[in-house]
Amino acid sequence: MTGSIRQRLMLLVLASVSVVWVAALVSSYRQAVHEAGEWDDARIEQAARTLTLVDTNDLAALTEDGFHASDDDGDDDLSRRLLYEVRDAEGRLLAASPGLPRAAAKEPPSSQAAAGAVAKYDSLKWNTYVLHDAARGRSVRVFERSDSRTDLGAGVARRIAKPLAYALPVLALLIWVGIGSSLAPLKTLSRAIGARNAGNLDPIDMRRTPAEVRPLVDALNVLFSRLRGSLDRERAFTADAAHELKSPLAAIKVQAQVALTTRDPAKQRLAMQRVVEGVDRSTHLADQLLLLARLDEGVPAPASTVELDAVARECIAAHEANASSKGIGLVLNGDTHVTTLAEPALVRILLDNLVDNAIKYGETGGCVEVVTRLTSEATLLLVRDNGPGVSEQDRLRLSDRFFRGGGSRQSGSGLGLSIVARIVARLEGHLTYTSGIDGRGLGVEVRFPVTRSPSSP
Amino acid sequence: MRVLLVEDDDLIGSGVEEGLRDAGMTVDWAHDGREAMLALTTTEYELVVLDLGLPKLSGTELLDWLRGRRDDTPVLVMTARDTVADRVGGLTAGADDYLGKPFDLTELIARCRALLRRAHGRSVETIEYQDLSVDPSTFTVTRNGLRQPLTSRECAVLVELLTHQGTPLSRARLEESLYGWQEEVESNAIEVHVSNLRKKLGPGLIRTIRGVGYVVEKTS
Numbered sequence: 001m002t003g004s005i006r007q008r009l010m011l012l013v014l015a016s017v018s019v020v021w022v023a024a025l026v027s028s029y030r031q032a033v034h035e036a037g038e039w040d041d042a043r044i045e046q047a048a049r050t051l052t053l054v055d056t057n058d059l060a061a062l063t064e065d066g067f068h069a070s071d072d073d074g075d076d077d078l079s080r081r082l083l084y085e086v087r088d089a090e091g092r093l094l095a096a097s098p099g100l101p102r103a104a105a106k107e108p109p110s111s112q113a114a115a116g117a118v119a120k121y122d123s124l125k126w127n128t129y130v131l132h133d134a135a136r137g138r139s140v141r142v143f144e145r146s147d148s149r150t151d152l153g154a155g156v157a158r159r160i161a162k163p164l165a166y167a168l169p170v171l172a173l174l175i176w177v178g179i180g181s182s183l184a185p186l187k188t189l190s191r192a193i194g195a196r197n198a199g200n201l202d203p204i205d206m207r208r209t210p211a212e213v214r215p216l217v218d219a220l221n222v223l224f225s226r227l228r229g230s231l232d233r234e235r236a237f238t239a240d241a242a243h244e245l246k247s248p249l250a251a252i253k254v255q256a257q258v259a260l261t262t263r264d265p266a267k268q269r270l271a272m273q274r275v276v277e278g279v280d281r282s283t284h285l286a287d288q289l290l291l292l293a294r295l296d297e298g299v300p301a302p303a304s305t306v307e308l309d310a311v312a313r314e315c316i317a318a319h320e321a322n323a324s325s326k327g328i329g330l331v332l333n334g335d336t337h338v339t340t341l342a343e344p345a346l347v348r349i350l351l352d353n354l355v356d357n358a359i360k361y362g363e364t365g366g367c368v369e370v371v372t373r374l375t376s377e378a379t380l381l382l383v384r385d386n387g388p389g390v391s392e393q394d395r396l397r398l399s400d401r402f403f404r405g406g407g408s409r410q411s412g413s414g415l416g417l418s419i420v421a422r423i424v425a426r427l428e429g430h431l432t433y434t435s436g437i438d439g440r441g442l443g444v445e446v447r448f449p450v451t452r453s454p455s456s457p
Numbered sequence: 458m459r460v461l462l463v464e465d466d467d468l469i470g471s472g473v474e475e476g477l478r479d480a481g482m483t484v485d486w487a488h489d490g491r492e493a494m495l496a497l498t499t500t501e502y503e504l505v506v507l508d509l510g511l512p513k514l515s516g517t518e519l520l521d522w523l524r525g526r527r528d529d530t531p532v533l534v535m536t537a538r539d540t541v542a543d544r545v546g547g548l549t550a551g552a553d554d555y556l557g558k559p560f561d562l563t564e565l566i567a568r569c570r571a572l573l574r575r576a577h578g579r580s581v582e583t584i585e586y587q588d589l590s591v592d593p594s595t596f597t598v599t600r601n602g603l604r605q606p607l608t609s610r611e612c613a614v615l616v617e618l619l620t621h622q623g624t625p626l627s628r629a630r631l632e633e634s635l636y637g638w639q640e641e642v643e644s645n646a647i648e649v650h651v652s653n654l655r656k657k658l659g660p661g662l663i664r665t666i667r668g669v670g671y672v673v674e675k676t677s
Contacts, residue, residue, distance in 0.1 A: 246537035247466055250559035254472030257562035262479060271472065278468050404512065 006179045013175050014168075021164050028160050033153040040149060044082065044129040044142050051086055051140045052133040059086055059095035082144050089137030100143065118146060185210050189217065201228040240402050241289055244414065245282060252278035281413075288415040291349065292401075295422045301343045308338040308347070308381055309372040315351040316370060319359060327365045328385075330355070334371040340379045340448040342427045350423045353416040354383040354444050362387035362441065369437055378450050384436035384443035395433040395442075420444070458573055458593070458613070459483040459500070459634045463493040463516065464508040464535075469558075473506065476562040477569065481596055481609055483637045490514020497523060500633060502530055504573055506565070509536040509547070517550060524551035531572040535560060570594055577620045584619045587676060589658070591616060598658075605657055610635060614650045618663060623675035625666045647671075 054062060083097035117128050125146035132139045185208070192204065203221040206214065252275050259271035309332065316330050323330040340347075351370070358368040362385040371382040390398060397403045399421035402414035424431040424446050434443040460482045464470035470486055477484045485500070487493035490511045497505070505523070509516035520532060531553045536543065539557025547555050554568050570593070574582060584591045590599045596612040598605040607615070617634050618626060628647045636642045643649075651663055651671055663671050 243537040246558045247469065250535075250537070251466060251468030251472065253559040254469055254476065254562050258472050258475045258479075261562075262475065267475065271475070274468050274471060281468070 006176070006183060009179045010172070010175055014172055017171060018168070021168075025157070025160055025164065029153065029157045032156040032160075033149075036152050036156070037149065040127070040144070041129075044127065044144060045131070047082055047084070048129050048131040048140045048142045051084055051142070052131060052136055052138050054086075056094055063095045063097065082142055084140060084142045086138060086140050089139075094138070097143075119143075185213055189213060193220070201225070201231070237401065244285060244402055248278045248282040248285065252282070285413040285415070288413045288419060292415060292419055292422065295419065295426065300426070301345065303341050303343050305339050306342050306344050306347050308340060308379065309334070309336050311344070311347050311351055312370045312372055312381075315348065315355055318352070319355050322356075323359050323368065326359060326362070328359055328362050329367045330359075330370075331367065332370045332372075334373045334380075334382075336372075338372040338374045338379055340427075340450075342448070346423045346427065350420055350446065351381070351383070353420050354446075357416050357444075358383055358385040358387075358442070361385070366441070367437060376450070379448040381446040381448070382443060384434075385441040386437040387441040389436060389441045390433070398433055399431070417444075420446075458503050458616070459485070459637070460504045460506060460569065461493065461496055461500075461502040462486045462506045463490070463511065463519065464506075465489055465511050466508070469508075472562065473565065476566060477506070480566045480570070481593060481613060482569070483613075483635055483640075485638050490516065490519045493519055494522065497528070497530075501630075503576060503634070504569055505530055505532045506569065507532055507534050507552070509534060509538065517547075520547075520551050531576050533565075533568055533572055535565070584616065586619055586622075586673070589662075591619060600658070607654070607657060608650075610646075611650050611654050611657070614647065615654055615658075618671060618673040622673050625670045625672040627670035630670065 051059075083100045085096040085100055086094045088094055117130075119126050119128050126143045127146055127149070128144075129142045130139065131142075189204070189209070201224045203224055204217050206217055206221075209217050255271045255274040255278060259268050259275065262268050262271065312332050316332055320330060355368065355370065362368055366386045368383070368385045371380070371384075373380040373382070394403075398417045401418045403418075404414045421431055428449060430447040430449075432445045432447070434445055435441065436443040458481070460477055462470060462474055462477065462484050464473060464486065465488050470488070474484045474486050482504075485496055485502075487496050491513045493505075493507075493511075494514060496502075507516045507520065511519070514522075516534065516536070520534075523530065523532065532551065533554045533556060534547045534552040535556040535558060536547070537558040539555065544555045544557075553572055556565060556568060570582065574580070582592055582594055584593070588601050591597075591612070593612070593616045596607065596609050598607050598612060598615065613635050614631060617631060631647045632642050635647075651665075654663060663673055665671055
């Protein structure tokens, strides 16, 4: 379905018109030829009857003058000469046209011959008509050349077809112009869109759009509004990210300046350590931002069967040192061989963020528990702590980018849980925040649908 | 000069605290809005250095609260949100100065000094008193062009008394302005500093008002 709509419509319309015209032409031609044939037969019959009545002497005179049956409409393009022979009851020739085909003359008149027969003499086709008049003892045969009839038919056809042949180019021109002007709104629309600058995502004015173009404009407007939404989110995110990056930068600068100005070597050393810490923090923030951006790109990696408890075990091993430095116990509970279909890397990132958060915001000497559970309707992953927890009010905002729970002195990126939320959405799971161990702290529950059967690809 | 620093970020907070302390200020560091509120109700500060993005109680709310109780302690706001609109909003809400992150520590200190100076009605850093010339930013005291050997604490006591000329300051008030929350204060620390000042600069400079405190008389 490529090329120009105008050309396609043009071809379709002209082809249809031509087919209809040809059909009409053929049918009219047939009708006309049929009518003409009947009229010719009647004429020949009449001529034959006249010849039976003509006196023998007059017959001779007629033979000299010739016997014509001209067209009634005065059209002389066809020579409609009739030939005849008249015999008496004994078969003697009374009169005959001079041009009578010799073969026809030799042939004895058959009593069976009747109107409308076609005979072939001297390699020419003739329409013949035989009339026996028993009362007068005459039999008359009239001949007419068949091709004169064909000529007549061709003439009729020409007359019908000629005006149509002239009309076709005119019609084509009219259709071309008509289609062009009907397609003008499309041209106006594309010009209007083409003239827009990249930042203009306002909806297209629909007031003067024809009904056929409206779905297109509708679809475009929906696309525009979606684009605007994502562009706004992008801008807000960039602004937030820039602000967030400023904090560690400010810390690095302040600490570096302290290191430069202080004369106390111990303080200098401490300040330099804090500079390093600040760089680590910005690196972590940049990593998280990149991860979030990659998740936003939404190119899914191939999923495979993931054993949640196995991933949890790896994750716990990786965070063990960090947890024990804060005096936090890290345990894995629940069912084993809990599988789900997911991108393995994403599950690990999800767990890393949850466990890291739980350790970070947990209480010194507290506990962080990872639970994997398999129920009939879902696969569950639960990470909970017994730290100070998060208020109901703040839980609603936990997945927001750059939101940090109130009162924490932890210098996280504020992106951990929004990354978790993004991953859970991507794995078509469900994320809920509950209270943690024994009603204290925070619990994060991720529910994977069990319908993601491991057998499907 | 006792300053309240309100900052939730450990790295920035510790750096600023160190820098302000190095500049001779007594710094208390509050990590969130509530802590800052408590500090402001119990202690008198000459300056508040305030971060806006705070947990529990935001910097803006704290500023509103502070100005709402007719407290006109100078406030310097430092924040990562430093568009013109943010600055205008902050200054309108009652901030005296605005500094965008990341900032220069020396600039922060200079701005703090400027705010303190203005609060004391001075337009230049150096305080002139009779034949004394005191520069609080460098802890240098000169008499007739000759530098006097004073410790930073002695200098701080002198600056405190000179900025409140004619108003007697109690020992507790002087202690409060010299020592932060975490610092141990010996019970006779202020007496020792005053006595040292009298030894170095002459006995007539600081007068003791029995039962009230110390005062430097206003120059007529």
